[in-house]
Amino acid sequence: MSLRMANERVKVGGLYISKVLFNFVNQEVVPGTNINTFSFWTGVQAIINEFAPANRALLQKRDDLQAKIDEWHRTYKGKHNDIAAYKSFLFQIGYLCPRNDADNFQISTSNVDDEIAKQAGPQLVVPLMNARFTLNAANARWGSLYDALYGTDAISENDGCEKTNKYNKKRGDKVIAFTRKFLDETVPLSNGLSHSNAKKYSIENGELKVILLDGTIGRLQSPTQFLGYQGNADMPTAILLVHHGLHIEIQIDPPKSRNDPAGIKDVIVESALTTIVDCEDSVAAVDANDKVEIYRNWLGLMKGTLEAQFSKGKETVTRKLNPDRTYISKTGTNLTLPGRSLLFIRHVGHLLYTDAILDINKKEIPEGILDVVITTLIALHDIKKTSTEDIKNSRTGSIYIVKPKQHGPEEVAFTSRLFSRVEDILKLPRNTLKMGVMDEERRTTVNLSACIREAKDRLVFINTGFLDRTGDDIHTSMEAGPVVRKAQIKEAKWLTAYEKNNVEIGLKHGLTGKAQIGKGMWAMPDMMTAMIQQKIAHPKAGATCAWVPSPTAATLHALHYHQVDVFARQNDIAAASSSTSSSNDYLDDLLTIPILNTIPSTEDIQRELDNNAQSILGYVVRWIDQGIGCSKVLDIDNIGLMEDRATLRISSQLIANWLRHKLVTKQQVIQTFQRMAQVVDKQNVDSPDYRPMALDFDHNIAFQAALELVLDGDKQPNGYTEPILHRRRREFKAQQQQKPTLPLISSL
Ligand SMILES: CC(=O)SCCNC(=O)CCNC(=O)[C@H](O)C(C)(C)COP(=O)(O)OP(=O)(O)OC[C@H]1O[C@@H](n2cnc3c(N)ncnc32)[C@H](O)[C@@H]1OP(=O)(O)O
Ligand SMILES: O=CC(=O)O
Numbered sequence: 001m002s003l004r005m006a007n008e009r010v011k012v013g014g015l016y017i018s019k020v021l022f023n024f025v026n027q028e029v030v031p032g033t034n035i036n037t038f039s040f041w042t043g044v045q046a047i048i049n050e051f052a053p054a055n056r057a058l059l060q061k062r063d064d065l066q067a068k069i070d071e072w073h074r075t076y077k078g079k080h081n082d083i084a085a086y087k088s089f090l091f092q093i094g095y096l097c098p099r100n101d102a103d104n105f106q107i108s109t110s111n112v113d114d115e116i117a118k119q120a121g122p123q124l125v126v127p128l129m130n131a132r133f134t135l136n137a138a139n140a141r142w143g144s145l146y147d148a149l150y151g152t153d154a155i156s157e158n159d160g161c162e163k164t165n166k167y168n169k170k171r172g173d174k175v176i177a178f179t180r181k182f183l184d185e186t187v188p189l190s191n192g193l194s195h196s197n198a199k200k201y202s203i204e205n206g207e208l209k210v211i212l213l214d215g216t217i218g219r220l221q222s223p224t225q226f227l228g229y230q231g232n233a234d235m236p237t238a239i240l241l242v243h244h245g246l247h248i249e250i251q252i253d254p255p256k257s258r259n260d261p262a263g264i265k266d267v268i269v270e271s272a273l274t275t276i277v278d279c280e281d282s283v284a285a286v287d288a289n290d291k292v293e294i295y296r297n298w299l300g301l302m303k304g305t306l307e308a309q310f311s312k313g314k315e316t317v318t319r320k321l322n323p324d325r326t327y328i329s330k331t332g333t334n335l336t337l338p339g340r341s342l343l344f345i346r347h348v349g350h351l352l353y354t355d356a357i358l359d360i361n362k363k364e365i366p367e368g369i370l371d372v373v374i375t376t377l378i379a380l381h382d383i384k385k386t387s388t389e390d391i392k393n394s395r396t397g398s399i400y401i402v403k404p405k406q407h408g409p410e411e412v413a414f415t416s417r418l419f420s421r422v423e424d425i426l427k428l429p430r431n432t433l434k435m436g437v438m439d440e441e442r443r444t445t446v447n448l449s450a451c452i453r454e455a456k457d458r459l460v461f462i463n464t465g466f467l468d469r470t471g472d473d474i475h476t477s478m479e480a481g482p483v484v485r486k487a488q489i490k491e492a493k494w495l496t497a498y499e500k501n502n503v504e505i506g507l508k509h510g511l512t513g514k515a516q517i518g519k520g521m522w523a524m525p526d527m528m529t530a531m532i533q534q535k536i537a538h539p540k541a542g543a544t545c546a547w548v549p550s551p552t553a554a555t556l557h558a559l560h561y562h563q564v565d566v567f568a569r570q571n572d573i574a575a576a577s578s579s580t581s582s583s584n585d586y587l588d589d590l591l592t593i594p595i596l597n598t599i600p601s602t603e604d605i606q607r608e609l610d611n612n613a614q615s616i617l618g619y620v621v622r623w624i625d626q627g628i629g630c631s632k633v634l635d636i637d638n639i640g641l642m643e644d645r646a647t648l649r650i651s652s653q654l655i656a657n658w659l660r661h662k663l664v665t666k667q668q669v670i671q672t673f674q675r676m677a678q679v680v681d682k683q684n685v686d687s688p689d690y691r692p693m694a695l696d697f698d699h700n701i702a703f704q705a706a707l708e709l710v711l712d713g714d715k716q717p718n719g720y721t722e723p724i725l726h727r728r729r730r731e732f733k734a735q736q737q738q739k740p741t742l743p744l745i746s747s748l
């Protein structure tokens, strides 16, 4: 679809709707919803008229507060450690809301699916623009433990255990041993017997019977962990077990079991209980065509018809949504479990505007409004399904929306009112639209109770998006002084306080059993041993879910929820925090600004600059030139890191801050970017769609975008990268339409 087509508009009432969106809605979405197209667009217009001015005012308030904070730091240079004075100023300007009795409330969200309310497990995030990945994510509810272990560094390659093309038996044996240990720990046999010695699994009188190699008969220590099976009772092909509310399936198929004595082919673990399909920081969507591409994938998910065809090796693969899983229960009845992850959709924040619809004054409308009206209309396809055989998302009739980048309670209240209006125009019961609040902006963290209160009837999660939160922290205190290095921010006082504050406030307001308390992304997609070692901290901290970048990471992170009983942890944390309530106000720590105590050496400064420049360039070049919103980019130590707009916000704000405080010069930044662009070009030499930046720095839009993000970083609203990225990507698209100027690397 060409840009020209996207610019063609249909005038409906006082709206100028791009034709591509208009046709998509009228021809692909509306049929089957019982919604009249005319009344839908009339409703959309009314919502835009009502909410667009308020959206603008909220953005203005952000800027006003930031200007006051900048001024305070300039006036009281070096006084950022005087927390009492700083705090009193923040109360005075309304950045901090008054603490009062109204904060003693419980949320009352109802009709929440069990995956959110009653289970604890991994949460996967996936760019919705990519149908192939999105289908994979929806199907990542169940993952092969054998594949996750064999295919990653979770099992070391030492001592002849390399990942070879042909099956490496030595490595395979380690995978099998790891898995048997996992079974012994989660579904143990009585009398100290071990699954490692199993010779045959069968079902006898509704109970699991395990015959061991020496003929001993083993039974489960807790017989209730056995739920069902597939195949014959005497020769089952699958055995279904449960632990901490998560399912485990032992698959038996002797010919495919690589001579396993018990014929075990694999152990499948329930992995991504929930998935966030993302319209925000992991996608590059800058116009109506892009938005429609995303919405069409959401439509496929909600109708259950999404498919992606692609080639893998020599094969053409067609990927579809998996069906639910069926078993024979221990009492002989049918037992069905969800086959797919429960889906949330993450909208864009309040900052973005889109030209997919122009208002009566031919001005762009808030993109968040577009997201909620269109994705809810699409979700009606899921809501109206009744048959249990259909591929259905919510079994409780809810639509789960993650609203990112909200600053404080007024913005949450705005979103909640907007959701109500959308429910009205689509004739949905009140609070059908559920809200996940990203606790990822400083003004939300420091007023978290008040934010939760504004969404208390529809709240389904609070999640610490520590990446955006870090970017916002740097930008908010831009004038206070030079911030510590990226790696040191992880040890900042505010960050520890933030993670604890989120859990304790969530527990205080009764999220347990109704909503998730979530934690952030594991941003090193290839480092699974490190993840296995470290990410257990999230369930231990009382989080019912935590983000993972891939289905494989979901399967491995699921193991943590078998090791930790999160709901028991939540009880302990709630009890401890209520008994020490006075010490639990983390506000002072949250407001502590991590300014450098001593200026780093010239070499350390340059290294930090190199590292951030490499991440920024590696990410931005794919964003601008290829429209890829989430990438794995090598850092200076050659570790592939997940980069998205939130990590870009951190890197660009950090350099902008050092420039502002003269730790680096503009000249030094430009030279560093030019040098690192050549490094990034070399790293991409094998990617045929890549356009080298170093051929012409002055005219390479991606290079210029990267530089602008840093040189003008201090002026970006709240340090966001979207305004520059969007403008530059549109510029690139327009340039490609006229005359593609820069050669692909493959043509050089
Ligand atoms: C701060 C925040 O907002 S975090 C939230 C935003 N971040 C995300 O959404 C992370 C999404 N993850 C990704 O995009 C990718 O995993 C990356 C870019 C981080 C890493 O990608 P790579 O390691 O290069 O993955 P690669 O391209 O090799 O794909 C490997 C396979 O994993 C699958 N895969 C990778 N990530 C995902 C995912 N998030 N969901 C589903 N499948 C995935 C792919 O489908 C592919 O399998 P296939 O060939 O069978 O289709
Ligand atoms: O959205 C997540 C974050 O960390 O930012």
Ligand SMILES: [Mg+2]
Binding pocket: 281, 404, 438, 440, 465, 467, 468, 646
């Ligand atoms: Mg974020």
